[in-house]
Amino acid sequence: MVRFKDLSIRYKLTLIMLLISSVVLLLSSTAFMVNELLTLQATMDSDLRTKTRITASSAASALHFHDAETATYALKALEADHSIVMAQIFSNRQSEPFATYVRKETAKPALLGDIKAHQFYYSHAYLQFSMPMQSPENEHQGDIVLLLDRNLLYQRIRTYVSIAFGIVLVSVLIAFLLSTALQGVITRPILSLVDLTHRVSHEKNYALRATIDHHDEIGILVNGFNEMLQVVEQRDEELEKHREHLEQTVANRTAELKKLNLKLTYQAYHDALTNLPNRALFIKRVEQAIHHADENNELLAVLFIDLDRFKYINDTLGHAAGDRLLQEVAQRLLTCTNQPEDTVARLGGDEFTLLLRNVREPANAGIVAEHIIKALTLPFSFHEQELYVTPSIGISIYPKDGRDVGSLMKNADAGMYMAKNQGRNNYRFYTSSANAASAARLNMEHKLRQALEFEQFEVWYQPRFDIRTGQIVGAEALVRWRSPDFNLVPPAQFIPLAEDTGLIIPIGEWVLRTACQENMKWQSIYPHSLNVSVNLSARQFVQEDLLNSIEKMIADLSMNPSRLELELTESLIMPNAEDTIETLKALKKLGMQISVDDFGTGYSSLSYLKRFPIDTLKIDQSFVRDIPEDEDDCALVTAIIAMAHNLKLAVVAEGVETIEQLHFLRNYDCDYVQGYLFGKPMPAADFHQLLKNPLNLSEQFGYSYCYPLSAET
Incomplete structure (x- = not known):
């Protein structure tokens, strides 16, 4: 069924007009009929009262003389009025009617109520009225009752309803015709507007x-x-x-x-200075060349070229002259290759590489190396000044010296260091047996310098726990070297070399600043204060500007100096002990904490130890490794703990890897522990996660007075 709101406006207007017209007519007709019926009822009441009075007057004498026949005759005068159904006269002396008139062909009806003066009674069919009858002397001698037929009223009602219904039908028809004729005046423009809207919408x-x-x-x-x-x-x-x-x-x-x-x-x-391919493009081209050579059984050659003593030119004439020289070197190198598929690249600094494809025999790579030496031997003119440089060239051959990019470049680099070691300004093919140790050391030194230049170092952190509360109290910062192939170089391979070459100084300064910056971040994510422990190398410790550089770093970072712990080995502090004491006092004056690392492995002097302004002793892991099984180690560890506590020093046990070691150290009141049992050295991001979800020693290792930790995450 269609809802009203879904009809068109045309039908809505028509229905509204018809509905309004019908309602108005119905209300008008109803009001008219009600008024007419009320008027008719009042007229019937008045007419009945009049007829009753007249009849009572005409029959009063007959009642007075008790002439029932005359009274009945007087009542029969009502036959002319067909609306009168019955009339009766009652005498005061009789309970039965004195005279009665009943309309013909009508059964005698019963009275509607008691006979009371001037009282109307109504029923569905009749209307009753009575009034007293007086004697000529105005004495009450009886009553007269008339019963009126109300059918006339109902006939009038039916007539009025028929008339009203007819009027409504005619009015509705006329309204419909008029609305149909007139609504177009309203709906036609609206429908036209609707049609236009549809056209606009579709077109x-x-x-x-x-x-x-x-x-x-x-x-x-x-x-x-x-x-x-x-x-x-x-x-x-x-x-x-x-x-x-x-x-x-x-x-x-x-x-x-x-x-x-x-x-x-x-x-x-490409390299921004020389426009030569850079390391990334060179590696990609070598990979492509290896794939092609492997499929076609060809040889490749990778030449690693380093300019001898280029740093001297940079330091003497400035970087502008050095950059100009590198550009000229790049152009000369391009003239030394005859094949368009060969690649000359600059890796960085004064290092260049050359890829020779489809080498018929290794000697051809040596010929190209000789051309390069000859080309670079010619002087370079710069501001009317002639500069001379010589190259050291290492050569690796695919597939003999390596089947991947990393191996070929590494071995060519090793060959280059062999060339430098044999007097520079020459070339050497890579050989695995000749001067292997020297080449490896030179290669490591070279890569170590590159690692510092290209920021390949990372600082990892090993957590330190308070053995009594189970709470993380800090971490030891440890340097890690991630090589360009994303492998970690073991610290034992590069730390001694860094010490020998002096590179440990810039590396150590970078580690110290990075660790302090990281410590500042810890304070914002962990509810307790955390210390960061950083090792100082021997070379760093003897620097003249050590104190100034550390003080400036602390000020730049706005760091609380008490959060920094500097670790020194016994072998570092015992020689020149008097000078060491002064330096340590100056560091303590700055507010930092001092700890002795690897305690017990050197040649400690207890007389000096008590004079050193130190805060913590770290028991070397070599003593912790075999406790509690080894009685000697147990005795040494307990003695160190007791001695340190008597000197009011804190004790840290390194290398804790078993629960038994943990319980032993706890039982002998060791203060702090660190080791693989609690966490290996980890990158900064992983240490952050550990701080957000710290290890609960009491739950993990089951002893009652290690309290659970809570950290805001």
Whole structure:
């Protein structure tokens, strides 16, 4: 069934007009009929009262003389009025009617109620009225009762209803015809506007306009609709212009981005100074060349070229002269290759590499190396000054010296160091047996310098726990070297070399600053204060500006100096003990904590130990490793703990790896522990996660007075 709200406005208007007309007519007719019926009822009451009075007057004498026949005759005079059903006269002396009249063909009806003076009684069929009858002397001698038939009233009601129904039907018909004729005046322009709306919606033609000539609200609606279409048309035109402009802008930007992408791609794979391929592009081309050579059973050669004493030129004449020299070297290297598929690249600094594809025999790579030496031996002119450089060249051959990029470059680099070791300004093929140790050391030193230059070092952290509370109290900062192939170089391989070459100084300074910066971050994510422990090397410790550099770093970072612990080995502090004491006092004055690392492995002097302004002793893991099984180690550890506590020093046990070791140290009141049992050295991000979800020693290792930790995550 169609709902009213879903009908068209035409039908809605028609139904509304018919409904209003019908309601008005029904209300009017009802009011009229009610008024007429009330009037008719009042007339019937008045007429019955009059007839009763007249009849009582005509029969009063007969009642007075007790002439029943005359009284009955007087009542029969009512036969002329067909509305009178029955009339009765009652005498005061008799309980039965004195005289009675009943309309013919009508059964004698019963009275509606008691006979009371001037009292009306109503029923569905009859109307009863009675009044007293007086004697000529005005004495009450009886009563007269008339019963009126109300059928006339009902006939009138039916007549009125029929008339009202007819009027309503005729009125509804006339209203329908009039509404049908007149509603078009309203609905026609609205329907026309609806049709125009559909056209605009489907055709998207906002140039269409409504042409309805009205000056009423519909006219206002049409004018508003036309104005809206005009605005939309203007907006559409503007949008079209903007779209065209945007498309053109996008096209222009796309072209610019393509150019920029080409430029960025070029920059990503080329050296900004010499425009030669860089390390990334060189590696990619070597990989492609290896794949091709493997499929075609060809030889490849990788040449590693380093300019001898280039740093001297940079330091003497400045970096501008050094950059100009590198550009000239790059151009000369390009002239030394005959094949277009060969690649000359600059790895960085004064290091260049050369890829020779389809080498018929290794000797051909040596010929190219000789051409390079000859080309670079010629002087370089710079500001009317002649500069001379010599190259050291290492050569590796695929597949003899390596089947991957890393091996070929590493071995070519090793060959280059062999060339330097044999007097420079020459070339050497890589050999695994000749001067292997020297080449490895030179290679490691070279890579160590590169690691410092290209920031390949990382600081890892091993957590330290309070053995009594189970709470993390800090971490030891440990340097790690991640090589370009993303492998970690063991510290034992590069720390001694860094010490020998002096590179430990810049490495140590970087580790110290990085660890302090990381410690500042810890304070924001962990509810307790944390210390960071950093090892000082022997070379760092004897620097003249050690105190100034540490003080400046603390000030720059706005760090609480008590959060920094400097670790010194026995072998570092015992020689020149008097000078060491002064330096340690100066460091303590700055507010830092001092600890002795690997205690027990050196040649400690207890007389000096008590004079050193230190805070902590760290028991070397070599003593912890075999407790509690080894009685000697147990005795040494307990003695160190007791001695340290007597000197009011804290004790840290390193290398704790078993629960038994943990319980032993706890039972002998060791203060702090660290080791693989609680956590290996880990990157900063992993240590952050540990701080957010700290290890609960009491739950993990089951002893009652290690309290659970809570950390804000």
